[in-house]
Amino acid sequence: xxxxxxxxxxxxxxRAGFSKxxxxxxxxxxxxAALFLVALVPGIHHYETTVADIVWAVGAALMGAxxxxxxxxxxxxxxxxxxxxxxxxxxxxxxxxxSKITTGVIYDVGVAIEVVGVIFTxxxxxxxxxxxxxxxxxxxxxxxxxxxxxRHPIYSGWLxxxxxxxIIYPSLANILVTVAVIPFMxxxxxxxxxxxxxxASYRAYMQKVPYRILPYVL
Numbered sequence: 001x002x003x004x005x006x007x008x009x010x011x012x013x014x015r016a017g018f019s020k021x022x023x024x025x026x027x028x029x030x031x032x033a034a035l036f037l038v039a040l041v042p043g044i045h046h047y048e049t050t051v052a053d054i055v056w057a058v059g060a061a062l063m064g065a066x067x068x069x070x071x072x073x074x075x076x077x078x079x080x081x082x083x084x085x086x087x088x089x090x091x092x093x094x095x096x097x098x099s100k101i102t103t104g105v106i107y108d109v110g111v112a113i114e115v116v117g118v119i120f121t122x123x124x125x126x127x128x129x130x131x132x133x134x135x136x137x138x139x140x141x142x143x144x145x146x147x148x149x150x151r152h153p154i155y156s157g158w159l160x161x162x163x164x165x166x167i168i169y170p171s172l173a174n175i176l177v178t179v180a181v182i183p184f185m186x187x188x189x190x191x192x193x194x195x196x197x198x199x200a201s202y203r204a205y206m207q208k209v210p211y212r213i214l215p216y217v218l
Contacts, residue, residue, distance in 0.1 A: 030068065063125055063132070071130050073137035077195045085191055086134050088184030092177060093162070099171035110167030117161025120146065124153035136188075136195040141202050143209075150211045152189055159185075159213065189213075 102110060125132060127145025132154075146153035162181075166174045189212055196202040212218055 058122070062122070066125075066130055066132070069130055070133065071139050073133065073139045075195070075198070076133075076135055076137035077191060078135060081187075082135050082191050085184050085188040089181060089188050090134075092181040092184065093158075095177045096162070096165060096174055097169070097171075099169040099174060102168055102170060107168060110164045112164070113167060114161055114164030117157050117159070117164055119157075120160060121154055121157025124157055128154070136192040138196055138199055138202075141196070141199060141205055143205055148209065149215055150213055151193075151206065151209050152212050155185055155189065156213045 101107065124146035127147055128142055131139040131142055133139060146157075150156050162178050166178055193202075193206075193212075197206075
C-alpha cells in the first residue's frame with residue numbers, strides 16, 4: 001500500500017513509512033531545535049518585560065532541548081495549506097514591535113496579562129513534552145496538564161501574551177498584526193484537528209474537552 005493517501009479534504013497524509021524513518025526524524029529534530037535556539041538571542045528582548053523575557057528564554061531553551069528528542073509522528077499532513085498556515089502563524093507575529101508605551105495602571109495590567117500568557121504557554125509546552133511539532137501530526141494524544149482545560153493551550157497562551165503586549169504597546173500596526181494572525185491560527189487548528197480526528201483517542205478527548213482555545217468561550 002502507498003504510504004500517502006488522499007482524504008476528501010485534499011490533505012496529503014504521510015504515514016509511518018516516512019515518519020518513522022530515523023534519519024528523517026533526526027534531521028527534523030535538529031532543524032527545529034536550531035530554530036528555537038537561534039530565535040532565543042533576538043527574541044529574549046522582543047517583549048521588553050523582564051519577567052516575561054526570562055520565562056520566554058527558559059521556555060525557548062527547553063523547547064530547543066526537547067526538539068532533539070522528539071518522538072517520531074505516527075502520521076503527518078504535509079501540503080501547501082498546512083505549510084502556509086504554519087508559516088503565517090510563525091511569521092506574522094514577528095512584525096509586532098515596541099511603540100509608544102503605556103504607563104500607570106494600564107501598563108501594569110498589560111504586563112500582568114503578558115506574564116500570565118507566557119507562563120501558560122510554557123506550561124502547555126512542558127505538558128506536551130516530546131510530542132510537539134510544527135505541522136499537523138499525530139505523536140500521541142496528550143490529555144494532561146494544560147490540555148485538561150483546552151485542546152490547544154499553546155495557542156491560548158500566545159493569544160493572552162499578545163493581548164498583554166498590545167496593551168503595553170497599543171499601536172495600530174500591532175493591533176493589525178494581532179488581528180491578521182488569528183485567521184491563520186484558526187486555520188492551523190482546523191488542520192490539526194482534521195488530522196488527529198482519525199485517531200479514536202482524540203475523538204474521545206474532544207468529547208471530554210470541548211473548548212479549543214478559551215474555556216466556556218471557544
